[in-house]
Amino acid sequence: MAVPEALTAIPGLRTAAQLREPGPDVLTVLPELARLLPGGGLRRGSTVAVRGARSLVLALLAAATRNGSWAAVAALPDLGLAAAAELGVDLERVALVPNPGTELVAVLSALVDGFDLVVLGPASVSPQTARRLADRVRNRGTVLLTAGAWPGADLELKVSGRRWHGLTQDGHGHLRARDVVATSRGRGAAARSSSVGLLLPGPDGTVTGGGPRERRLVEVAG
Structure with a gap:
């Protein structure tokens, strides 16, 4: 699928070929969060559902973005950028798609192709769609973080x-x-x-x- 034109102008957007270049299998997280994750970090190609605190989703981005990874956040129009910065997120390495609307799946697929981490706000997707997106995440070596439940998540x-x-x-x-x-x-x-x-x-x-x-x-x- 072609990347939507609006996304091609985002600084730092990487092609699928670039994401498949050799690199670490695990993205770094803050030391306080390492015990929660197998291998002490966010495993590339995995889906992680976070329930109960949006601040934890943002905290998971902090170390990775400071270490050079690029992140995209979709379907979180009320995201608190000041709070994200206080938690340690490098905002210069974060792209925002606040309201993907009816094109949510297409936008999410494009973001998975181009970024190291993708955050998805509360959204309802069918188990079939979730499986297709999880396959794409796994193939691209991206990490998908969802603010809420996600069918078949690798980690909750x-x-x-x-x-x-x-x-x-x-x-x-x-x-x-x-x-x-x-x-x-x-x-x-x-x-x-x-x-x-x-x-x-x-x-x-x-x-x-x-x-x-x-x-x-x-x-x-x-």
Whole structure:
């Protein structure tokens, strides 16, 4: 399928042939997130569904874009660019397609052909379409991250136990950090679930890991 004309002008867009050139099989993630992923990073050719926190989707882009990978984000018209930058995402390496409309599948296919990582906002696709796109992702060596469920995803990350810090008992103060538990489970090497505690975001807007005691110390220090 030809790449839509609107996408050919995006700086950094790579051809399918370039994406198939030899390169690392795993894209780097922030150290705090490495324990959630088989091999400690995002495996090229995989689909990863993230449920419960859009901020985790953005955090997964941070290290890869800072290390030179290109990412595209589709169907997230209300994406918070300031929050993404605070989480460490290099915005100069991110292309946005806020409203692909009825051409979602065609646009997504083109993005998979041209970028290292593709983020898809909440969208409903049939299992058959999901399989076709997953095959394309696998063949191109791209990573597809979905903000929500995805039929047949290789890995699912789920955020639970969300608790904000910063408000006093009478409701005054400022929201400063959010305590969460992130759990991963998938197929193959990811069949055994793994969980980590995180501040997502931490007091400075970044991701902070560690156990409950360390997280409390970070929160107080912030």
